[in-house]
Amino acid sequence: MNAICPHCKGKLSLSSVLRDKDVKDGAIETMYACPHCKAVLGFSFMG
Ligand SMILES: [Zn+2]
Numbered sequence: 488m489n490a491i492c493p494h495c496k497g498k499l500s501l502s503s504v505l506r507d508k509d510v511k512d513g514a515i516e517t518m519y520a521c522p523h524c525k526a527v528l529g530f531s532f533m534g
Contacts, residue, residue: 497523504528 490499505520519528 492521492523492526492528494521494526495524497521499528 491497492499499521503522505522507518507520509516509518515533517531519530520526521528
Protein backbone atom coordinates (compact mmCIF):
# COMPACT_ATOMS: atom_id res chain seq x y z
CA MET A 488 0.00 0.00 0.00
CA ASN A 489 1.40 3.36 -1.03
CA ALA A 490 -1.13 6.06 -0.39
CA ILE A 491 -1.78 9.47 1.06
CA CYS A 492 -3.98 9.93 4.08
CA PRO A 493 -7.15 11.75 2.97
CA HIS A 494 -7.32 13.49 6.33
CA CYS A 495 -3.82 14.86 6.98
CA LYS A 496 -2.17 14.17 3.57
CA GLY A 497 0.54 12.21 5.34
CA LYS A 498 2.34 9.43 3.51
CA LEU A 499 1.13 5.92 4.21
CA SER A 500 3.01 2.69 3.65
CA LEU A 501 2.52 -0.91 4.65
CA SER A 502 5.20 -0.63 7.31
CA SER A 503 3.96 2.59 8.86
CA VAL A 504 0.21 2.21 8.79
CA LEU A 505 -1.32 1.28 12.15
CA ARG A 506 -3.13 -2.03 12.45
CA ASP A 507 -5.49 -3.13 15.15
CA LYS A 508 -6.76 -6.69 15.07
CA ASP A 509 -10.06 -7.77 16.49
CA VAL A 510 -11.97 -11.03 16.30
CA LYS A 511 -15.64 -10.82 15.50
CA ASP A 512 -17.84 -13.87 15.01
CA GLY A 513 -14.81 -16.03 14.28
CA ALA A 514 -13.46 -13.70 11.60
CA ILE A 515 -10.34 -11.61 12.05
CA GLU A 516 -11.09 -7.95 11.49
CA THR A 517 -8.13 -5.68 10.94
CA MET A 518 -8.55 -1.95 11.31
CA TYR A 519 -6.11 0.32 9.51
CA ALA A 520 -5.35 3.78 10.82
CA CYS A 521 -3.13 6.67 9.78
CA PRO A 522 0.10 6.81 11.85
CA HIS A 523 0.08 10.62 11.65
CA CYS A 524 -3.45 11.69 12.58
CA LYS A 525 -4.82 8.31 13.78
CA ALA A 526 -7.78 8.55 11.41
CA VAL A 527 -9.35 5.20 10.57
CA LEU A 528 -8.67 4.39 6.92
CA GLY A 529 -10.51 1.14 6.51
CA PHE A 530 -11.16 -2.41 7.56
CA SER A 531 -10.44 -5.82 6.18
CA PHE A 532 -11.86 -9.17 7.16
CA MET A 533 -10.30 -12.60 7.08
CA GLY A 534 -11.90 -15.81 8.15
ZN1 LIG B 1 -3.62 11.09 8.53
